[in-house]
Amino acid sequence: xxxxxxxxxxxxxxxxxxxxxxxxxxxxxxxxxxxxxxxxxxxxxxxxxxxxxxxxxxxxxxxxxxxxxxxxxxxxxxxxxxxxxxxxxxxxxxxxxxxxxxxxxxxxxxxxxxxxx
Amino acid sequence: xxxxxxxxxxxxxxxxxxxxxxxxxxxxxxxxxxxxxxxxxxxxxxxxxxxxxxxxxxxxxxxxxxxxxxxxxxxxxxxxxxxxxxxxxxxxxxxxxxxxxxxxxxxxxxxxxx
Numbered sequence: 001x002x003x004x005x006x007x008x009x010x011x012x013x014x015x016x017x018x019x020x021x022x023x024x025x026x027x028x029x030x031x032x033x034x035x036x037x038x039x040x041x042x043x044x045x046x047x048x049x050x051x052x053x054x055x056x057x058x059x060x061x062x063x064x065x066x067x068x069x070x071x072x073x074x075x076x077x078x079x080x081x082x083x084x085x086x087x088x089x090x091x092x093x094x095x096x097x098x099x100x101x102x103x104x105x106x107x108x109x110x111x112x113x114x115x116x117x
Numbered sequence: 118x119x120x121x122x123x124x125x126x127x128x129x130x131x132x133x134x135x136x137x138x139x140x141x142x143x144x145x146x147x148x149x150x151x152x153x154x155x156x157x158x159x160x161x162x163x164x165x166x167x168x169x170x171x172x173x174x175x176x177x178x179x180x181x182x183x184x185x186x187x188x189x190x191x192x193x194x195x196x197x198x199x200x201x202x203x204x205x206x207x208x209x210x211x212x213x214x215x216x217x218x219x220x221x222x223x224x225x226x227x228x229x230x231x
Contacts, residue, residue: 033217043205045160045222052217091159095216102173103216107159 002027002096006108013082014116021077021111023092029053033095034068034075035105040088051075082115089113120144121223123208129229132198138226140191140208146221148172148214149191151183152207154225160207166191167214198230 003026013019025034036048049059051068059066063080079086089112093105121142130136140149148167152160165173166185174183180202182194191208205225211218 035219037222042224043207043227044224045207045209047219047221050217050219097216103214104162104165104173105216105220110157110159 002029002094002106004092004094004106004108006090006092006111008111009109010112010114012114012116015084016081017115018078018080019082019113019115021079021090021092021113023075023077023108025073025075025092025094027073027094029095029097032097035093036066036075036077037091037093038088039091039110045091048077079113082113084115084117087113087115121208121210121221123206123223123226125226126224127227127229129231130195130198131231132200134198135194135196137195138193138206138208138228140193140223141189142210142221143189144210144212144221145188146210146212147188148211148218149185150209150211150220151191151193152209152222154205154207156204164193165214172214195228198228200230203228203230 005024032053034051037045039045065078067076089110091110092108096106097103124139150165151163154160162175163177164183169185180197184192207225208223209220211220
């Protein structure tokens with residue numbers, strides 16, 4: 001069965017520290033997609049990145065970077081020089097395509113990041 | 118423009134009321150979703166519409182009734198809700214109904230059932 005584990009429930013850092021959010025997944029599929037979403041206190045989930053299973057290149061976008069390793073089934077997210085505005089709950093998600101053709105996302109439980117000034 | 122709008126932002130309703138949540142997107146997306154999110158939990162999928170047809174109903178109680186009047190609009194009609202239905206209701210859309218597409222979420226409606 002598809003499963004996403006975000007073992008870190010809450011992380012607290014001081015501004016300008018680097019922080020890594022872990023995501024480990026289990027999948028029966030050979031082709032799959034991984035996502036990260038940010039949910040600030042306002043409630044809206046903000047799409048951050050999509051990665052397909054054939055692309056293991058790491059990605060960097062400004063202060064954000066993602067490390068995808070199929071060998072360890074992990075898709076970790078690093079924020080460099082964290083800022084107070086990074087405070088949010090971060091969800092990792094995995095595509096789930098059933099034999100019946102139904103498609104949906106499986107979310108991890110989320111990691112709440114607090115960046116203190 | 119990657120915006121999904123939802124109205125109202127907050128809703129308080131009694132267990133005998135009938136109300137509706139509305140969602141709109143103008144990105145030309147052909148798939149739209151309703152999610153329910155309880156505090157400190159991830160979103161739970163309720164319904165998926167693809168090309169204005171209901172594609173997934175995750176065994177949601179009939180007191181929740183979705184409607185997709187056109188490709189840009191998605192409604193969720195509420196009737197005879199229970200206090201445990203109090204949650205954040207999120208609407209999302211994506212280019213197509215396939216998990217290869219990223220979903221864009223609205224700000225949500227925070228529903229309280231009294």
